[in-house]
Amino acid sequence: MKNKLNLGLIALALVALSSCSKTEVSAPQFKAGTTITTTTLSGNVKGTMLSGQTYYFSAPVVINAGDTLVMQSGVKLLATNPAAELIVKGVFISLGTKQSPNWITGQAADTNPGAFKLTTLQDPNTDPGLMATGKLWGGIQCESTCSLVDIKWTHMDFAGGTADPVLNANQGYKSGDLLFNIKFQNPNGILILEDSWVYGSSSDAVRANGGKVHIMRNTVEKLSYNDGDCFNVKNSSTGDMAFNLIIGTAKGGTKSSNKGTYGSTQTNINMYNNTYVTGGWRSVDPDRGANANIEQGAKGKVYNNIMVNCKTGFRILENPAADFANCFYGNNLEYGDILASVNDIYPVTHATIPQTTDIPNPTSFYPGFTGVTATNTFTLGEVYDGTSLIGKNNPQFVNFPLPVANIASLTLYNFQGNYDFHLASNSPAIGKGNTSFTPVNATASLTNSLLKATVTPPNADLGAFPRNGIGNQHN
Numbered sequence: 001m002k003n004k005l006n007l008g009l010i011a012l013a014l015v016a017l018s019s020c021s022k023t024e025v026s027a028p029q030f031k032a033g034t035t036i037t038t039t040t041l042s043g044n045v046k047g048t049m050l051s052g053q054t055y056y057f058s059a060p061v062v063i064n065a066g067d068t069l070v071m072q073s074g075v076k077l078l079a080t081n082p083a084a085e086l087i088v089k090g091v092f093i094s095l096g097t098k099q100s101p102n103w104i105t106g107q108a109a110d111t112n113p114g115a116f117k118l119t120t121l122q123d124p125n126t127d128p129g130l131m132a133t134g135k136l137w138g139g140i141q142c143e144s145t146c147s148l149v150d151i152k153w154t155h156m157d158f159a160g161g162t163a164d165p166v167l168n169a170n171q172g173y174k175s176g177d178l179l180f181n182i183k184f185q186n187p188n189g190i191l192i193l194e195d196s197w198v199y200g201s202s203s204d205a206v207r208a209n210g211g212k213v214h215i216m217r218n219t220v221e222k223l224s225y226n227d228g229d230c231f232n233v234k235n236s237s238t239g240d241m242a243f244n245l246i247i248g249t250a251k252g253g254t255k256s257s258n259k260g261t262y263g264s265t266q267t268n269i270n271m272y273n274n275t276y277v278t279g280g281w282r283s284v285d286p287d288r289g290a291n292a293n294i295e296q297g298a299k300g301k302v303y304n305n306i307m308v309n310c311k312t313g314f315r316i317l318e319n320p321a322a323d324f325a326n327c328f329y330g331n332n333l334e335y336g337d338i339l340a341s342v343n344d345i346y347p348v349t350h351a352t353i354p355q356t357t358d359i360p361n362p363t364s365f366y367p368g369f370t371g372v373t374a375t376n377t378f379t380l381g382e383v384y385d386g387t388s389l390i391g392k393n394n395p396q397f398v399n400f401p402l403p404v405a406n407i408a409s410l411t412l413y414n415f416q417g418n419y420d421f422h423l424a425s426n427s428p429a430i431g432k433g434n435t436s437f438t439p440v441n442a443t444a445s446l447t448n449s450l451l452k453a454t455v456t457p458p459n460a461d462l463g464a465f466p467r468n469g470i471g472n473q474h475n
Contacts, residue, residue, distance in 0.1 A: 028450060029051055029072045029073065029095075030048075030070055030072065030093065030095055030448075030450045030451065031048045031070065031072070032046075032047065032048055032068040032069075032070045032091075032093070033046050033047040033048060033067075033068060033070075034047045034048070035047060035048055035050060036048060036049050036050075036055070039053070039054065039055055039056060040055070040056045040057065040058075041055055041056070041057040041061045041077070042057065042058070042059060042061065043061070043062065044062045044063075044064055044067075045061050045062065045063060045067075045069055046063060046064070046067035046068060046069055046090070047068075047069065047070070048069075048070040048072060049069075049070065049071045049072060049075045049077070050072055050075070051072035051073050051074050051075065051100070052073075052074040052075070052100070053074075053075055053076075054075075054076040054077075054078065055075065055076065055077050055078070056077075056078050056079075056080050056107065057077065057078075057079055057080070057084040057137075058079070058080045058081040058083065058084050059081065059083050059084055060083065060084065060085050060086075060087050060138070060167060061084070061085070061086055061087065062087045062089065063086065063087070063088045063089060063090045063091065063092055064089050064090055065089040065090050065143075065145040066090055067089075067090040067091070068090055068091040068092075068093065069086075069088075069090075069091070069092050069093070070093045070094075070095070071093065071094040071095065071096070071102050071154075072095060073095055073096050073097045073099075073100040073101075073102065073153075074096070074097075074100030074101070074102065075094075075096070075102045075103075076102070076103045076104075076110065077102075077103065077104045078103070078104075078105060078106065078107040078110050079104075079105070079106045079107060079136055079137030079138075080106075080107050082106075082135050082136060082137065082138065082161055083138065084137045084138060085137060085138025085139055085140075085141055085161075085179070086104075086138075086139070086140045086141065087141050087143070087167070087171075088140060088141065088142040088143065088146045088149065089142075089143045089145045089146060090145070090146065090147070091146070091147060091148045091149075091150075092140060092142075092146075092148075092149050092150070092151075093148070093149075093150045093151075093451065094150070094151045094152065094154045095150070095152050095153075095450065095451075096152055096153030096154045096196075097152075097153050098153055098195070098473060100153075101153045101154060101155060102153065102154040102155065103154070103155045103157075104137070104140075104154065104155070104156050104157075104159070105136060105137065105155060105156070105157040105158060105159075106135075106136025106137055106157075106158055108136065109136055109157055109158055115128060116128050116129055116132060116157070116158065116200070117129055117157075117199065117415075118415070119415070119417045119418070121409050121412040121413065122412060123412065124225065124282060124412075127222070129199065129200045129221075129222045129415070130200065130222055130224075130225050131225065132158060132200065133158060133160060133200040133201055133202045133222070133223075133224060133225055134158065134159060134160025134161045134162075134178065134179060134200070134201055134202025134203070135158060135160075135161065135202075136157070136158035136159070137158065137159055137161075138159065138160065138161050138179055139156075139159040139160050139161070139179050139180060139181045139182060139183070139201070140156075140159075140181065140182045140183070141168060141171045141173075141179065141180075141183050142171065142182070142183055142184045142185060142186070143170045143171055143185070144170075144185050144186050145186070146184065146185075146186055146189060147186060147188070147189045147190070148189060148190050148191075148446070148451075149182065149184060149189075149190075149191050149192070149193075150190070150192045150446075150451050151182075151192065151193050151194075151196055152192070152194050152195055152196065153194075153195045153196060154196045154197070155196070155197045155199070156181055156182075156196065156197065156198050156199075156201075157197070157198075157199040157200055158199065158200045158201075159179075159181040159198075159200075159201050159202070160178060160179045160180065160181060160201045160202030160203055161178075161179050161202060162176060162177070162178065162179065162202075163175060163176065163177040163178070163179055171183050171185070172185060172209065178202045178203035178224075178227070178228065179202060179203065180201070180203050180204045180205070180206065180207040181198055181201040181203075181204065181205045181206065182205065182206045182207070183207050183209075184206070184207070184208045184209070184210075184211050184213075185208070185209040185210055185211070185262065186210060186211055187210030187211060187235075187236035187237075187262050187263025187264075187265060188210075188212075188263070189210075189211050189212070190211065190212045190213075190214075190442075190443045190445075190446055191206070191208055191211045191212070191213045191214070191215075191239075191443075192213075192214045192443055192446075192451075192453050193206060193213075193214070193215045193216075193218060194214065194215070194216045194217055194218065194453060194454060195216075195217045195218065195473060195474075196218050196219075197218065197219050197220075197221075197474070198218065198219075198220045198221070198223065198230075199220075199221045199222060200221070200222050200223070201223050201224060201228065202224060202225070202228070203224055203227065203228035204223075204224075204228050204229050204230065204231075204232045205220050205223055205230045205231060206230075206231045206232065206233075207232050207233070207234075208232075208233040208234065208237045209233075209234045209235070209236075209237075209260060209262045210234065210235060210236035210237055210260075210262035210263045210265075211233070211236070211237050211239075212237075212238055212239055212442035212443050212445075213233060213237055213238070213239035213240075213241075213269075213442060213443070214239050214240060214441075214442065214443045214453040214455070215231050215239070215240070215241045215242075215244065216240065216241070216242050216243050216244070216453070216454070216455070216456055217242075217243045217244065217456065217464070217471060217472045217473060217474075218244045218245075218472075219244070219245045219247075219416060219472065219474045220244065220245070220246045220247070220249065221247050221248055221414065221415045221416055222247075222248045222414050222415060223246075223248070223249040223250060224249065224250035224251070224282070225250060225282065226250055226282045226283070226284050227250055227251060227282075227283065227284050227285075228249070228250050228251055229249070229251045229252040229253070229255045229288075229293075230244075230246050230249050230252065230253050230254065230255075230279075231244070231253070231254045231255065232252070232255045233255070233256050233257070233267060233269060234257050234258070234259050234260045234262060234267065235257070235258050235259060235260035235261060235262045235263060235265075235267055235297075236260075236262045236263025236264065236265040236266075236267065237256065237267045237269065238265060238267065238268045238269065238440055238442040239268075239269060239270075239440050239441075239442035239443065240269070240270045240271075240272070240439045240440050240441065240442070240455070241254045241269060241270070241271045241272075241274065242270065242271070242272045242273050242274065242439070242456060242458070243273045243274065243456055243464045243465075243471040243472045244274045244275075244464055244472070245274075245275050245277075245416065245421055245464045245465075245472055245474065246274060246275070246276050246277070246279060246291075247275075247276075247277040247278060247279070247413075247414055247415065247416060248277070248278050248279065248411075248413070248414020248415060249279040249280065250280075250282040250283055251279075251280060251282075251283040251285070251288045251289060252279070252280065252283075252288060252289065252290050252291070252293050252315075253274065253276045253279050253290070253291045253292060253293075253310075254269075254271040254274060254291070254292050254293065255290070255292075255293040255294075255295065256268075256269040256271075256293070256294055256295065256298040256300055257294075257295035257296045257297070257298050257317075258295075258296055258297030258298045258323075259295065259296045259297070259320075266297065266298070266299060266323070267297070267298040267299070267300075268298070268299050268300050268326075268440060269294075269298065269300040269440070270300050270301045270302075270437070270439060270440050271292045271300065271301070271302045271305065272301065272302065272303045272304045272305065272437075272458050273303075273304045273305065273433070273456075273458060273459050273462070273463060273464060273466070273471060274291075274292070274305045274306075274463070274464055275305070275306045275308075275421050275463040275464040275465065275472075276291035276292075276305065276306070276307045276308065276310055277308045277309065277310070277400075277413065277414075277421075278308070278309045278310065278410065278411055278413050278414050279291055279310045279311065280310050280311030280312060281311050281411040282411075283311065287349075288311075288312075289310065289311030289312050290310075290311075290312045290313070290314065290315035290347065291305065291307040291310050291312070291313060291314060292305060292314045292315070292332075293314075293315045293316075293317070294315075294316050294317065294322045294327055295317040295320070295322055296317060296320035296321070296322065297320065297321075297322065297323055298322055298323060299322070299323040299326035299327055300326075300327065300328075301327075301328045301329065301437055302314055302327075302328075302329035302332070303328075303329060303330060303331045303332065303433065303434045303437070303458060304331050304332070304432075304433035304434060304458055304459065304461075304462050304463070305332045305333070305462065305463065306332075306333045306335075306395050306429055306462050306463035306464075307332065307333065307334045307335070308335045308336075308395065308400075308402070309335065309336055309337055309338070309341055309404070309410055309411075309413070310336075310341060311340070311341065311344065312341075312344040312347045313332075313334050313344055313345040313346060313347060313352070314329060314332060314346075314347075314352050315347045315350050315352060316350060316351045316352045317350060317351070318349075318350055318351035318380075318381075321351070322351070324351065328437075329352075329355065330355035330356075330357040330358060330434060331355075331357045331358065331432060331433050331434045331462065332355075332358050332359070332462070333358070333359040333393060333395055333428070333429050333432070333462050333463075334358070334359070334360070334393070335391075335392075335393050335394060335395055335402065336386075336389065336390060336391075337390060337391055337402070337403045337404045337407060337410055338390065338407060338410060339386060339387060339390060342386035342387075342389040342390055343383075343384065343385070343386045345358075345360075345362075345386065345389070346362070346366065346381075347381070348381050348382070348383055349381045350380075350381055351380050351381065352380075353380065354366050354369050354371075354378070356371040357432075357434070359393050359428060359429070359432065359462075360389055360392060360393050364388075365384060365385075365386060365388065365389060366378060366382070366384055367379075367382055367384050368382070391403045393428055394428075395423065395427055395428065395429050395462070395463065396423060396424040396426050396427035396428070396429075397419070397420065397421050397422065397423065397424065397427075398420040398421070398422045398423070398424050399418070399419050399420035400413075400419045400420070400421060401413070416474070416475065419475075420475050421463065421464065421465050421472075421475065422465040422467070422475070423461060423462075423463065423465060423466070423467055427461075429461060429462035429463055430460075430461050430462075430467060431460050431461060432460070432461075432462055433458060433459055433460045433461060433462050434458065435457070435458045435459065435460050437458060438457065439455050439456075439457060439458075441453075441455050456470055456471060459471060
């Protein structure tokens with residue numbers, strides 16, 4: 001499979017040196033197979049959607065094993081019926097750019113985006129961005145033969161819905177399951193999601209049951225109504241999740257587990273320099289809602305993250321246990337405007353060990369913790385009183401209301417809008433990061449200049465928007 005991905009796909013794919021986009025006249029455009037000449041996609045599809053064009057689909061579109069479907073920059077693919085979805089057995093590539101991003105969404109949301117994406121605080125029960133999650137198209141559903149999904153600078157809004165017992169059986173769904181925005185399940189395959197946007201999915205933004213993953217510099221808003229993690233990977237998944245802005249998720253932010261038998265590789269995910277805001281409050285599971293999460297048998301590094309007004313802090317599962325000996329973490333900043341948030345900086349009943357590099361320093365509030373092994377008397381998962389931490393260690397975003405003036409509306413700050421999550425010059429997050437580790441860079445075998453991942457290393461400034469400008473590019 002690896003040779004087929006690196007040699008077969010790339011050798012057969014043609015790189016066109018002229019662009020069809022008026023905004024990128026001199027930029028090369030990737031092309032595979034023949035040009036798609038119809039504006040409506042249906043049935044089995046392969047080839048290239050040309051830059052700047054709009055296409056429609058109303059039913060499942062299948063990319064067969066051995067076939068490739070490419071979206072050049074500035075392409076819109078609009079669903080005219082919620083039954084529309086992409087079934088990927090082969091390869092799917094969406095190569096938007098910063099100047100000309102791609103869109104995959106419902107035609108209704110494209111025609112009247114203001115009716116779906118509100119820019120004011122709204123109760124989840126009446127917010128169309130949450131109530132309509134996953135009702136406009138069915139997402140990108142991959143089968144085990146899918147060797148590559150490569151998505152760059154692409155908006156994917158209102159994806160998901162409910163699984164069909166026949167159509168979605170080969171992607172591992174049961175009848176009635178909520179569809180993920182992207183389902184990937186090839187432990188030898190590559191999944192790249194970078195510089196893209198996800199808004200209003202019905203469940204997880206990404207679920208990977210195995211794969212070499214690269215998830216960097218994305219923005220996720222209002223994910224799911226009352227269930228669903230953001231980036232969620234299982235057995236035989238390796239890679240990095242970094243510089244993502246994850247705001248207003250129903251449950252968790254970045255999550256890894258070695259659960260399942262999808263391959264023979266231990267799950268190893270680095271989660272660093274992410275910014276998590278008001279996540280976890282809609283979770284139907286009272287024990288969930290972590291920003292970053294390492295579970296059963298998985299390992300990885302979790303550093304340099306900012307967590308603001310989330311339900312819980314970084315969570316390491318103790319039963320079934322994560323690979324404690326190979327979980328490394330610290331240099332994370334936690335801020336909360338309410339007691340429920342700051343009382344779970346180190347989630348009660350779980351196995352996250354306090355770190356003196358964290359902000360706030362646990363020696364100031366965690367019972368029995370001195371930071372010195374010889375004098376520590378603390379108990380993991382210990383209940384503590386975080387009252388003194390409320391409103392402290394404000395990360396000082398350039399434009400975001402902290403402390404929240406009206407606590408009753410705290411959980412409604414679940415969208416980016418015009419907020420700016422860069423760090424002001426007085427931020428306590430500046431220069432507090434750990435840069436001594438390297439990314440997993442699991443997708444390094446993909447070397448084509450137009451397809452390969454752009455890996456951003458850890459930054460000394462915490463969060464997704466370091467002051468040197470090399471992190472998330474979305475505001």
